Amino acid sequence: MSNIQPWKVAEKRGKKENRVPPFAPSENEQEFYKKYLKSVSEDKELPKSALILGATPEVRDAAIELGAESTAVDISREMMDKFSSLMEYNGHSLDKQIVNNWLEMDFPESYFGIVIGDASFNNLTSKKHNLQLLEICSRIIAKQGFLILRQVIYPKENKGYNDVLKLVKDFRNKKIGWRDFYIELRFNIFRDKVYDEETFQYDGKKNYELIEELYNKNIINEKEQALVNRFRNDVTNTFYPEEEFIKMIEEQGFKQLEDFHDKPYKFFDYLFMMVFQKK
Ligand SMILES: C[S@@+](CC[C@H](N)C(=O)[O-])C[C@H]1O[C@@H](n2cnc3c(N)ncnc32)[C@H](O)[C@@H]1O
Incomplete structure (x- = not known):
């Protein structure tokens, strides 16, 4: 099994009509991302720069709209191109696009005010890679900056169907x-x-x-x-159990601030958002 997985469904994922939950963040989830992007753009102590782990067009647009530099890193050129073409601010001076493996990113320490992972950590194949990416995030997020994730996390009790x-x-x-x-x-x-x-x-x-x-x-x-x-x-x-995931992140110098489960779909019970602040 390869450790790095190319994303082969760019064609379907990159169509405007498919930018709906669960594939894309819902309207409310986008608002949740924006709340923290806004905090970053209004906080004089934080760098006005956002790293997007992937090419998610909605969050990249939101960052640029709020005046922050948006750096999107995705291993797939096709995903980057397809998703960029859905953006309002594609090619804007604040829109940086990098085709690279997240595990090989090399940014200066404390460069970002916020890192956003929209279904990103879930696509890593091992615990080792989750930890590796988290260590990178911990190094490149400035003190008091944020790490926001939307992804599948398994709560203690299985809230899905068994039958x-x-x-x-x-x-x-x-x-x-x-x-x-x-x-x-x-x-x-x-x-x-x-x-x-x-x-x-x-x-x-x-x-x-x-x-x-x-x-x-x-x-x-x-x-x-x-x-x-x-x-x-x-x-x-x-897919991490909730407590393990939080523990792993907090051990890397973060504190969990809140989580967000949208409604009305059942899947929001275990596909949801979490925000952490760098201590
Ligand atoms: C499930 S998609 C994310 C969904 C996306 N946020 C959306 O809004 O539709 C996963 C993305 O992560 C990228 N990816 C997966 N593993 C990667 C890695 N190790 N480094 C960089 N990008 C990666 C894939 O190319 C793909 O674009």
């Missing part, structure tokens, strides 16, 4: 929408089969094979399988 038949039934009865149906199948329902509680690795490839099996057994129909396969990406993710 696939119930999930399909609720979806067909319109008790839940396509977003929750997708997220449950993608990140939760097969947790006991594809998630390693020791390494926190979630085997996305195996997960999609199990979804295929559901289709072969007529548990989901063609349309339902197509819905989940639309964004298929056979990567290995790392």
Whole structure:
């Protein structure tokens, strides 16, 4: 298994109509990002510079709108180009675009007032890489600066579905929408089969094979399988238990300030935002 995973769904992800939750931050989540971007741009002690781990267009636009330099770092040239083309401020003098591995970033110490990771840490394949990226963040974020993340974190109690038949039934009865149906199948329902509680690795490839099996057994129909396969990406993710994640970050010189779970989808229970401040 390669340690670095290229993102192969740029074509689909980079379409304007697909800039919806869960793929993109919701309106309220964007407001949450903006709240901290605004604090940075108004605080005379903090550098007016934001690092975006990835190419997320909405947050890059928000940073520039507030007068901060936005540096986006993504390993995929295609993702960078597709996402940049969705921006209002693409090519603005404050819009910096760097194609690189996050683990190889080399910025001066305390250069950034804020680092934003929109579903970024989840795409690292191991605990070692999570820690490595965090150490980099800790070095390049100025004192009192922020680290904000939106990603899958597993709370102590599994707040998702445990029973696939119930999930399909609720979806067909319109008790839940396509977003929750997708997220449950993608990140939760097969947790006991594809998630390693020791390494926190979630085997996305195996997960999609199990979804295929559901289709072969007529548990989901063609349309339902197509819905989940639309964004298929056979990567290995790392999903931390909430307490472990907070502990790891706080041990690197941060303090957790707050978290934010949007409504109304069920998946916001475990795909949510967290903000930390550098001590
Ligand atoms: C799930 S996407 C993030 C979703 C995105 N924030 C959005 O708004 O749609 C993951 C992104 O991280 C990038 N990526 C994954 N691993 C990386 C690494 N080690 N270094 C740099 N970029 C990486 C991928 O190329 C991809 O663009």
